[in-house]
Amino acid sequence: xxxxxxxxFRLNGIDRKAAVEPNQVLADLLRDDxxxxxxxxxxxQGVCGVCSVLVDGVPVTACLTPAFRADGCEIVTAKGLASGxxxxxxxxxxxxxxxxxQCGFCTPGMVxxxxxxxxxxxxxxxxxxxxxLGANVCRCTGxxxxxxxxxxxxxxxxxxxxxxxxxxxx
Amino acid sequence: MADDRRPNRWxxxxxxxxxxxxxxxxxxxxxxTRLPGMLEARVLRSPHAHxxxxxxxxxxxxxxxxVHLVATGADLGLLKRITFGNWVHDQPVLATDRVxxxxxxxxxxxxxxxxxxxxxxxxxxxxxxxxxxxxxxDAALAPDAxxxxxxxxxxxxxxxxxxxxxxxxxxxxxxxxxxxxDGDVDAALAxxxxxxxxxxxxxxxxxxxxxxxxxxxxxxxxxAEVWTCNQDPFLLRQDLSEMFGLPEGHFRIRASYVxxxxxxxxxxxxxxxxxxxxxxxxxxxxxxxxxxxxxLTLTQHAGELELTTGVMNDGTxxxxxxxxxxxxxxxxxxxxxxxxxxxxxxxxxxxxxxxDASASxxxxxxxxxxxxxxxxxxxxxxxxxxxxxxxxRRLGMDPLAFRHRNLIPAGVPFKTGDSAVxxxxxxxxxxxxxxxxHQPAPAGAPVLRGKGFALGLKDGxxxxxxxxxxxxxxxxxxxxxxxxxxxxxxxxxxxISRLAADVLKVPVEWVRYAQVDTDTTPFDQGTHASCATALxxxxxxxxxxxxxxxxxxxxAEELGCDISELDLAEWSIRRGSEILPLEPVIKRRYxxxxxxxxxxxxxxxxxxxxxxxxxxxxxxxxxWVGVSLEVDTGTxxxxxxxxxxxxxxxxxxxxxxxxGQDEGGTLVALAQSLFEEIAYxxxxxxxxxxxxxxxxxxxxxxPGSYRSFILESGLGPGPMGAKGVGxxxxxxxxxxxxxxxxxxxxxxxxxxxxxxxxxxxxxxxxGLTEPPAP
Numbered sequence: 001x002x003x004x005x006x007x008x009f010r011l012n013g014i015d016r017k018a019a020v021e022p023n024q025v026l027a028d029l030l031r032d033d034x035x036x037x038x039x040x041x042x043x044x045q046g047v048c049g050v051c052s053v054l055v056d057g058v059p060v061t062a063c064l065t066p067a068f069r070a071d072g073c074e075i076v077t078a079k080g081l082a083s084g085x086x087x088x089x090x091x092x093x094x095x096x097x098x099x100x101x102q103c104g105f106c107t108p109g110m111v112x113x114x115x116x117x118x119x120x121x122x123x124x125x126x127x128x129x130x131x132x133l134g135a136n137v138c139r140c141t142g143x144x145x146x147x148x149x150x151x152x153x154x155x156x157x158x159x160x161x162x163x164x165x166x167x168x169x170x
Numbered sequence: 171m172a173d174d175r176r177p178n179r180w181x182x183x184x185x186x187x188x189x190x191x192x193x194x195x196x197x198x199x200x201x202x203t204r205l206p207g208m209l210e211a212r213v214l215r216s217p218h219a220h221x222x223x224x225x226x227x228x229x230x231x232x233x234x235x236x237v238h239l240v241a242t243g244a245d246l247g248l249l250k251r252i253t254f255g256n257w258v259h260d261q262p263v264l265a266t267d268r269v270x271x272x273x274x275x276x277x278x279x280x281x282x283x284x285x286x287x288x289x290x291x292x293x294x295x296x297x298x299x300x301x302x303x304x305x306x307x308d309a310a311l312a313p314d315a316x317x318x319x320x321x322x323x324x325x326x327x328x329x330x331x332x333x334x335x336x337x338x339x340x341x342x343x344x345x346x347x348x349x350x351x352d353g354d355v356d357a358a359l360a361x362x363x364x365x366x367x368x369x370x371x372x373x374x375x376x377x378x379x380x381x382x383x384x385x386x387x388x389x390x391x392x393x394a395e396v397w398t399c400n401q402d403p404f405l406l407r408q409d410l411s412e413m414f415g416l417p418e419g420h421f422r423i424r425a426s427y428v429x430x431x432x433x434x435x436x437x438x439x440x441x442x443x444x445x446x447x448x449x450x451x452x453x454x455x456x457x458x459x460x461x462x463x464x465x466l467t468l469t470q471h472a473g474e475l476e477l478t479t480g481v482m483n484d485g486t487x488x489x490x491x492x493x494x495x496x497x498x499x500x501x502x503x504x505x506x507x508x509x510x511x512x513x514x515x516x517x518x519x520x521x522x523x524x525x526d527a528s529a530s531x532x533x534x535x536x537x538x539x540x541x542x543x544x545x546x547x548x549x550x551x552x553x554x555x556x557x558x559x560x561x562x563r564r565l566g567m568d569p570l571a572f573r574h575r576n577l578i579p580a581g582v583p584f585k586t587g588d589s590a591v592x593x594x595x596x597x598x599x600x601x602x603x604x605x606x607x608h609q610p611a612p613a614g615a616p617v618l619r620g621k622g623f624a625l626g627l628k629d630g631x632x633x634x635x636x637x638x639x640x641x642x643x644x645x646x647x648x649x650x651x652x653x654x655x656x657x658x659x660x661x662x663x664x665x666i667s668r669l670a671a672d673v674l675k676v677p678v679e680w681v682r683y684a685q686v687d688t689d690t691t692p693f694d695q696g697t698h699a700s701c702a703t704a705l706x707x708x709x710x711x712x713x714x715x716x717x718x719x720x721x722x723x724x725x726a727e728e729l730g731c732d733i734s735e736l737d738l739a740e741w742s743i744r745r746g747s748e749i750l751p752l753e754p755v756i757k758r759r760y761x762x763x764x765x766x767x768x769x770x771x772x773x774x775x776x777x778x779x780x781x782x783x784x785x786x787x788x789x790x791x792x793x794w795v796g797v798s799l800e801v802d803t804g805t806x807x808x809x810x811x812x813x814x815x816x817x818x819x820x821x822x823x824x825x826x827x828x829x830g831q832d833e834g835g836t837l838v839a840l841a842q843s844l845f846e847e848i849a850y851x852x853x854x855x856x857x858x859x860x861x862x863x864x865x866x867x868x869x870x871x872x873p874g875s876y877r878s879f880i881l882e883s884g885l886g887p888g889p890m891g892a893k894g895v896g897x898x899x900x901x902x903x904x905x906x907x908x909x910x911x912x913x914x915x916x917x918x919x920x921x922x923x924x925x926x927x928x929x930x931x932x933x934x935x936x937g938l939t940e941p942p943a944p
Contacts (some may be wrong), residue, residue, distance in 0.1 A: 003760060037202040038195025040429075043461045044379045047861040050380055074815040078195030096189040102834060103659030104192025105380040107428030111193065114449030133869035138860075139378050139430050140659045141830050142837035142899075144876060 007071035012080025020067035027062035049136035052109035078108030100149035102140030174380020186581040201789040216269035219303035224340035236286035250415030255502035270500035273466030331784035355523030358489035362480025371840025374472035381429020384417025387444035402696035409438035433541030475553035498531035503540030512546030544900035547628025555624035555905030592885035602796035626901025637709035638692035645764030646743030655702035661827035673714035700894030709771035711799030715927025769859035795902035806930030820893035835899020841867035
């Protein structure tokens with residue numbers, strides 16, 4: 001029996017404590033111990049990106065990330081992307097508007113990657129989007145509608161920014 | 171069809187009805203279900219392609235703390251029939267005396283948790299006596315090949331219609347034979363100016379659904395509850411009933427969203443093992459496969475296709491003979507249906523004086539092959555559309571003009587006795603030809619460019635099937651629809667909700683599609699063959715119409731007028747400009763607790779022995795493809811520069827949904843054309859066992875540019891002329907790529923996938939490659 005490692009972290013804005021095995025992965029902690037069912041596991045070897053979550057804003061595959069790495073970190077899953085009273089983040093809303101999903105199993109990981117992408121590149125060109133999506137497999141959509149959803153989210157942010165800048169000062 | 175069936179318009183496409191559940195991450199999927207006291211089951215798989223099992227020692231595994239039980243082929247006593255499989259029941263729940271592919275299931279462990287289960291699997295000792303593997307069709311049919319089974323299995327004879335015959339297990343290592351004869355092909359070929367025989371190899375791919383296969387069974391008490399990712403809950407219920415010798419009502423199958431299927435989660439899979447383990451353990455059991463194991467569960471069919479086609483010098487097609495051998499892998503699954511459909515569909519969308527086909531499924535010691543999106547139509551379209559192009563070029567004709575000359579027009583039966591073609595094949599061809607962007611290669615670049623087209627085709631909606639649906643509407647106008655179309659990502663929830671909302675004139679947000687539960691959901695024959703819109707959708711439409719009639723009758727009584735004067739609007743009865751809100755009316759009639767109005771819909775397409783398959787095919791599903799590509803003569807690499815594809819939705823109920831079906835299928839088929847493949851090493855080991863080795867398409871594999879289009883012929887059998895498109899995207903791609911390669915290089919590739927190695931070898935043989943610099 002290994003000694004458990006006590007950790008503290010923030011999960012979708014809530015402070016959490018856990019005691020984890022040294023060989024436990026973040027996906028199992030989030031999904032099995034904490035009931036975070038939006039963290040889904042598919043390939044379980046860091047290839048498909050389905051289990052992606054944000055650790056301090058960086059997208060990682062939770063199936064390969066040791067749970068103890070979460071200590072002191074801010075973890076955000078797909079369910080934690082929306083803020084305030086909104087049910088969805090702007091990225092998620094764009095996925096809805098473009099119907100950029102089918103079976104939905106890969107979608108939480110996709111919106112996590114897309115969120116991180118737009119944080120790093122607010123106005124990504126298509127090559128940048130394609131490059132970032134190399135981390136995620138979708139077997140249903142053929143990716144094109146996902147790419148369009150990301151472009152839509154970026155365009156809307158630019159629009160919002162433009163409107164804010166154009167607003168008269170108080 | 172009456173005009174009142176046509177809605178004003180759909181809200182500008184709008185959100186899919188399952189959008190919030192999926193984009194938020196909410197789900198649910200089967201794996202989100204947890205039962206109190208649930209144990210974890212995992213399986214031990216054969217490392218050999220073919221071996222006898224001399225002995226299995228489970229002593230050490232059973233002794234591990236936390237292990238509840240270890241089951242092997244010796245523990246199947248609770249089963250009345252230990253095998254499953256469509257038409258031929260040949261796949262044992264666990265191997266009894268022999269393993270027939272690398273990955274065959276040998277033993278199962280039930281333990282308190284996954285880690286314990288894995289430790290127990292490692293502690294099981296199996297003594298195998300390896301046998302010569304039969305890794306492909308040639309090996310299995312060799313005169314000295316071992317007989318993989320040596321016995322005939324319980325089976326059901328597939329009875330078809332005019333000109334079609336089938337046989338189960340007719341010869342050694344042959345699972346199934348199909349033959350179809352429409353006219354005298356020999357006599358017709360004798361009249362042809364030219365006769366061409368060409369052979370094609372179709373490689374196979376995995377389904378690679380992202381949700382690994384999973385089933386939870388709770389079979390403790392006097393009934394068995396099953397939560398599974400299966401596409402066919404009612405078919406599964408029947409299999410469980412037959413295998414356990416218990417009434418169908420003993421089993422309750424419940425479904426959540428299915429995380430991708432593509433045919434790989436159809437029919438009975440490993441649910442009987444989960445139920446058995448739960449019975450033996452006396453506790454709920456979760457049997458979960460990894461994605462690696464899902465790769466070992468089922469594949470598409472590889473195949474060898476030989477087409478002999480006669481043609482007149484003016485480009486008129488005369489007759490065709492098709493001979494197909496499909497690699498069925500170790501066990502039957504749905505191979506028989508694939509053979510039937512491959513053989514029939516290889517006629518393509520063309521007029522023939524005579525056509526005949528034979529298609530056989532050969533058993534090999536490889537992963538079982540079964541249902542796969544396209545269902546034989548992919549193999550058939552690849553061979554047929556390749557050969558059509560080859561013949562056009564041999565005759566010196568333009569491949570598109572050659573096709574146009576021979577297409578079956580809309581309204582003409584596909585074959586005598588079958589349903590009429592309900593798509594305008596010609597207009598789709600014109601569209602891809604017009605939309606494809608193609609530029610000659612830049613001067614001096616070591617590349618060759620070409621363009622190619624194809625018209626893939628399969629029938630859709632199967633034949634002689636039924637659909638059922640039930641709708642109830644609450645006092646406040648909220649609609650619950652129940653039917654057995656599984657939401658596997660294809661958009662069934664959206665289509666079904668929109669159909670009900672449109673008839674009942676309520677916002678689509680008021681409609682909820684109930685989760686499928688065999689205890690309460692109306693019977694359904696399974697989510698296959700792109701049926702959900704055209705077949706189940708019709709039943710939903712009918713059910714909604716029954717509810718609508720009752721509501722209008724209430725309105726007619728209340729207003730003292732004739733029903734014909736009334737319509738529904740926003741949960742009110744409307745007579746001209748007069749509005750009668752329904753909620754107060756219903757409360758006034760039935761009391762303050764209100765009421766639920768219910769309606770049922772049912773459709774059954776009749777048998778017809780004069781049709782080739784014993785009933786007419788429900789509709790026709792074309793896939794138009796145009797490809798512009800570049801071949802690097804130094805490396806053999808193919809780069810897809812531009813691509814256009816199109817489908818006929820009849821009437822698109824959700825454009826985004828239709829588009830996604832085409833584009834998603836197309837990219838899978840493009841990957842299969844260029845690189846994706848289930849592969850074995852020359853000594854018979856599985857060479858692509860993990861997602862690291864098995865490459866599927868990523869975003870970077872998209873063509874340089876790609877556009878899809880939707881034609882709406884309005885000729886489909888579903889509501890408003892709708893029909894399905896779910897499998898179309900697979901159909902035309904491989905042939906279009908091969909045709910474009912020939913257009914670019916003059917070299918014909920017939921062996922999929924068209925990898926750089928094969929391209930380079932073909933270019934070398936044709937003297938088209940630059941010799942390497944000294």
